[in-house]
Amino acid sequence: MSGEERLMISLTVNGESVSRLVPVRQHLVDFLRLELGLTGAHLGCEHGVCGACSLRVDGVLVRGCLMLAVQADGAHVVTIEGLDASGEIADLQQAFVERNALQCGFCTPGMLMTAADLVRAGVPRTRAEIRAHLAGNFCRCTGYQAIVDAVSATLNKRLSEGGGHV
Amino acid sequence: MRSEPMRLKADEQNAMNRSTRSPATRSMRYLGQTLSRTAAKRAVAGRGRYTDDVVLARMLHAAFLRSPYAHARILGLEVEAARQQPGVALVLTGADLKALCTGPWIGTLSTFAGMKSAPQYAMAVERACWAGEPVAMVVARTRAEAEDAVEAIGIEWQELPAVVDKHAALAPGAPVIHAELGDNLAFRRSIDTGEVDAHFAAADLIVEESFEFGRHTAVSLEPRSLLAHYDPTTGKLSITTSSQCPHMIQRVFAATLGLPDHNVQIIAPDVGGSFGLKIHSYGDELATAAAAIELGRPVKFIADRLESFVSDIHARENWVKARIAVKRSGEIVGFDLDVLSAAGAYSQYPRTSVFEANQVLNITGGPYRHKHYRARASVVYLNKPPSSQYRAVGHPIGNAVAEHLVDQAADRLGIDPIEMRRRNLIADDAYPVVGASGIILKDLSHQRCLDVLVERMRYAELRQEQAELRQQGIQRGIGIAAFIKGTAPGPMGYYGSGGAPISLQDACVIRLEPNGGIICAVGVTEQGQGTDTIMAQIAASALGVPIDAVRVISGDTDAVPYGGGTFGSRGAAIGGEAVYQAARDLRAEILTIAGALLQAEPASLDIVDGIVVDSGGSRRLALAEIGRICHFQQGELPNDLEPCLSHSRRFRLLDDPYIFTNGIHAAHVEVDVDTGFVSLIKHWVVEDCGRVINPQLADEQVRGGCVQGIGGALYEHLIYDRSGQLVNGTLADYLVPMAVEMPDIDVAHVETPSSLSMLGAKGVGESGTGAAPAAVMNAINDALRPFQARVSSQPITPERILSALGKI
Numbered sequence: 001m002s003g004e005e006r007l008m009i010s011l012t013v014n015g016e017s018v019s020r021l022v023p024v025r026q027h028l029v030d031f032l033r034l035e036l037g038l039t040g041a042h043l044g045c046e047h048g049v050c051g052a053c054s055l056r057v058d059g060v061l062v063r064g065c066l067m068l069a070v071q072a073d074g075a076h077v078v079t080i081e082g083l084d085a086s087g088e089i090a091d092l093q094q095a096f097v098e099r100n101a102l103q104c105g106f107c108t109p110g111m112l113m114t115a116a117d118l119v120r121a122g123v124p125r126t127r128a129e130i131r132a133h134l135a136g137n138f139c140r141c142t143g144y145q146a147i148v149d150a151v152s153a154t155l156n157k158r159l160s161e162g163g164g165h166v
Numbered sequence: 167m168r169s170e171p172m173r174l175k176a177d178e179q180n181a182m183n184r185s186t187r188s189p190a191t192r193s194m195r196y197l198g199q200t201l202s203r204t205a206a207k208r209a210v211a212g213r214g215r216y217t218d219d220v221v222l223a224r225m226l227h228a229a230f231l232r233s234p235y236a237h238a239r240i241l242g243l244e245v246e247a248a249r250q251q252p253g254v255a256l257v258l259t260g261a262d263l264k265a266l267c268t269g270p271w272i273g274t275l276s277t278f279a280g281m282k283s284a285p286q287y288a289m290a291v292e293r294a295c296w297a298g299e300p301v302a303m304v305v306a307r308t309r310a311e312a313e314d315a316v317e318a319i320g321i322e323w324q325e326l327p328a329v330v331d332k333h334a335a336l337a338p339g340a341p342v343i344h345a346e347l348g349d350n351l352a353f354r355r356s357i358d359t360g361e362v363d364a365h366f367a368a369a370d371l372i373v374e375e376s377f378e379f380g381r382h383t384a385v386s387l388e389p390r391s392l393l394a395h396y397d398p399t400t401g402k403l404s405i406t407t408s409s410q411c412p413h414m415i416q417r418v419f420a421a422t423l424g425l426p427d428h429n430v431q432i433i434a435p436d437v438g439g440s441f442g443l444k445i446h447s448y449g450d451e452l453a454t455a456a457a458a459i460e461l462g463r464p465v466k467f468i469a470d471r472l473e474s475f476v477s478d479i480h481a482r483e484n485w486v487k488a489r490i491a492v493k494r495s496g497e498i499v500g501f502d503l504d505v506l507s508a509a510g511a512y513s514q515y516p517r518t519s520v521f522e523a524n525q526v527l528n529i530t531g532g533p534y535r536h537k538h539y540r541a542r543a544s545v546v547y548l549n550k551p552p553s554s555q556y557r558a559v560g561h562p563i564g565n566a567v568a569e570h571l572v573d574q575a576a577d578r579l580g581i582d583p584i585e586m587r588r589r590n591l592i593a594d595d596a597y598p599v600v601g602a603s604g605i606i607l608k609d610l611s612h613q614r615c616l617d618v619l620v621e622r623m624r625y626a627e628l629r630q631e632q633a634e635l636r637q638q639g640i641q642r643g644i645g646i647a648a649f650i651k652g653t654a655p656g657p658m659g660y661y662g663s664g665g666a667p668i669s670l671q672d673a674c675v676i677r678l679e680p681n682g683g684i685i686c687a688v689g690v691t692e693q694g695q696g697t698d699t700i701m702a703q704i705a706a707s708a709l710g711v712p713i714d715a716v717r718v719i720s721g722d723t724d725a726v727p728y729g730g731g732t733f734g735s736r737g738a739a740i741g742g743e744a745v746y747q748a749a750r751d752l753r754a755e756i757l758t759i760a761g762a763l764l765q766a767e768p769a770s771l772d773i774v775d776g777i778v779v780d781s782g783g784s785r786r787l788a789l790a791e792i793g794r795i796c797h798f799q800q801g802e803l804p805n806d807l808e809p810c811l812s813h814s815r816r817f818r819l820l821d822d823p824y825i826f827t828n829g830i831h832a833a834h835v836e837v838d839v840d841t842g843f844v845s846l847i848k849h850w851v852v853e854d855c856g857r858v859i860n861p862q863l864a865d866e867q868v869r870g871g872c873v874q875g876i877g878g879a880l881y882e883h884l885i886y887d888r889s890g891q892l893v894n895g896t897l898a899d900y901l902v903p904m905a906v907e908m909p910d911i912d913v914a915h916v917e918t919p920s921s922l923s924m925l926g927a928k929g930v931g932e933s934g935t936g937a938a939p940a941a942v943m944n945a946i947n948d949a950l951r952p953f954q955a956r957v958s959s960q961p962i963t964p965e966r967i968l969s970a971l972g973k974i
Binding site: 004023025026033037038039040041042043044045046047049050052079080081083084093096097098099100102103104105106107108109112127128130131132134135136137138139140141142143144145146147148 | 202206210211212213215216218385387439440471693694695862869897903905908911
């Protein structure tokens with residue numbers, strides 16, 4: 001089957017160099033989950049709508065189910081595990097826990113990846129703007145208000161402490 | 167074991183009441199406190215562990231061929247080519263699977279007299295009855311290879327006439343889905359308080375309306391998932407699955423696969439959303455377990471999103487024609503309704519597909535004092551995926567119907583909607599009350615909730631603002647919806663008594679470890695609502711230990727006592743009560759042991775922060791010391807003292823079928839009368855879930871539930887064409903609420919403890935979903951009032967609004 005055609009790729013994932021022979025049809029998120037055991041990114045729809053598989057690729061937020069692993073050859077990929085380890089969003093994570101901005105937690109890694117983009121930009125945002133920024137991430141549990149609260153609180157705290165993190 | 171209802175003694179009640187105000191109160195200190203969830207800390211670190219994250223050695227993957235037709239006969243099925251595909255380990259047809267099972271499922275319960283349903287096999291045999299029904303299964307090295315091989319299955323179909331429209335399902339000459347049933351009727355039920363027509367004729371005003379409710383599904387973000395592993399040497403089947411009800415799955419799978427229950431272990435790891443979707447048994451999941459037994463290797467099945475839309479249970483598709491009769495004073499005389507409820511091709515085993523209609527009959531108009539009630543429901547089979555219990559079962563329908571009629575009647579009588587409800591709500595001091603439908607209502611607080619709502623939403627100011635904005639051509643609406651919600655069902659007349667292998671009782675085993683730590687194993691399960699956290703709060707409070715000393719275990723049939731799991735808002739009310747009582751038993755034993763060691767009267771001792779104190783408050787003995795002595799140095803104990811240190815309690819409701827809760831919603835919306843678009847400005851909920859154990863978690867249950875209800879009111883709709891094909895089976899086409907459209911939701915609680923338990927907790931998880939659609943619909947109609955337009959069908963799309971306005 002053409003699906004079994006494989007290519008060698010080399011990339012950086014959460015700061016570590018990785019080389020693997022991958023099926024050309026394998027999605028980036030499947031590669032991360034199945035080959036590297038990075039199960040923080042989740043599969044919610046596999047057609048680019050729900051945002052549960054959101055990743056940072058070369059600094060840009062992408063949907064891991066809409067990108068092939070071979071397209072990430074040479075790229076720098078950051079997953080929720082990487083963001084967690086780097087401490088970049090420690091304040092955001094703490095705000096999510098304190099505000100209970102998650103219930104089942106399945107959307108949470110994608111939601112945090114998306115929110116990380118917003119809080120690191122260091123620009124003041126209204127609640128409506130935060131809601132618009134998160135509009136591509138589906139959460140079935142919370143009703144979103146707690147998430148908006150947590151993102152807003154983190155952003156405002158960073159702004160009051162002199163600009164967002166990079 | 168005792169099971170008579172217990173009431174808190176006055177001093178205990180006082181201690182608990184104090185504790186909700188002051189965290190420093192020595193006992194019950196964690197009740198009423200907001201504590202963060204440990205599971206949340208894992209989730210934000212990407213360390214959640216869901217079924218698909220579990221990888222076992224030599225694991226294989228399942229994919230399914232599903233019927234492309236709503237109704238079709240299988241003339242030929244050729245699987246040899248699929249068997250030859252790369253990586254394929256097993257191909258099973260429906261007939262193959264049938265041979266591995268003890269028999270079909272029949273989704274009837276004897277509690278529903280006259281109910282009928284056809285036998286259902288885990289995968290279709292000879293005939294498929296809905297588009298999406300599993301027909302054959304491939305197990306291969308990878309999911310991709312399994313999916314490839316599915317495409318190599320050859321199948322010849324003969325398409326049969328499909329029953330798609332519920333209104334035509336019982337028409338003379340309609341195709342009959344299951345010939346052996348004679349027609350497409352699943353169940354009929356009626357309630358009649360008598361002489362309803364006469365009472366209506368004597369009323370001053372009758373308002374009548376018809377309502378259509380679109381078909382929905384739960385859309386948990388994590389799809390249905392199951393990983394089965396069978397060890398032929400021990401005969402043990404271990405299943406990791408995204409489930410709310412591990413013991414029910416254990417029983418159903420064991421019985422269907424011919425295994426003893428106790429050799430089947432069900433583990434529910436992190437569950438990525440459930441909402442009732444994951445309390446059911448599904449054929450594809452059973453097939454996965456059967457394949458694991460056949461192969462002696464682990465097999466995993468993860469539904470993709472399209473599979474979810476066409477094979478998860480559906481809900482909410484109902485048509486209701488209803489009338490309300492009122493007096494000029496606004497007094498409601500009665501309700502009269504006809505319900506046509508659309509099941510799928512089979513009644514879902516083992517919970518059935520008729521609870522929704524049943525609940526509509528039970529709860530419609532439930533907040534009010536009227537005495538006259540007539541309600542009839544017919545549940546019909548369609549060639550669609552089976553319908554069954556989904557969050558707030560039936561309540562969104564019954565509430566939308568009743569609250570719409572109450573508003574229309576108030577409008578015709580010139581009575582303000584708040585005032586209309588004030589005149590009709592059951593009085594807070596009237597309980598217990600038997601409602602017009604026959605339901606037993608206790609410990610409710612409609613009047614108090616209404617007062618709190620009016621104050622919190624600044625009702626009068628909003629009305630003034632509304633009038634001013636109308637002058638500017640801005641159409642805002644305010645919608646009110648009072649509700650009752652049946653929670654925490656008891657065994658009377660419910661699943662078990664009807665023959666379903668589902669416990670309505672729940673249990674806790676709690677034990678003291680050598681270090682003074684507490685292990686608390688519970689039968690109810692955690693899907694993100696925070697069940698584990700509140701169980702720890704209850705146990706720590708009842709025992710008198712620090713919260714960090716308690717670890718809760720749930721979701722593993724090998725490790726927890728037998729229970730029903732989580733459904734029907736029963737976690738805190740049923741499971742929490744079992745924890746409370748078990749913890750009290752353990753506390754009593756610890757004090758007995760401490761009394762022996764300290765040569766003191768146990769009654770003079772207490773436990774505070776994990777340390778036994780005497781009546782003067784002096785710290786005498788740490789629980790760690792008692793644990794050490796009882797586990798390692800029993801020689802220090804008197805010979806007649808045999809430590810147990812492990813206590814079990816089971817709790818169930820006795821005579822009451824439910825613990826009813828109550829509350830009231832308000833929605834504030836703006837309608838663009840040119841485009842039909844609705845903007846949600848704000849939403850309020852005041853509800854009474856009895857004792858609030860963790861305020862933040864309770865609030866968030868309400869908020870999340872509201873948004874799920876709003877989704878149904880405005881967006882969600884499984885659209886079927888005339889041939890029975892789902893035409894919007896993607897997340898881009900089936901619209902769910904996203905952050906940008908949703909309002910902030912103000913939540914408040916009135917706490918009237920349930921008199922049916924010591925703890926006094928009631929259910930809270932469905933109170934948002936049950937009445938939000940009613941409030942939103944009433945708000946939209948309030949906005950449309952100047953145009954003499956109104957909507958009564960959901961989802962309330964822009965198209966429906968423009969149509970109501972006569973613009974299209």
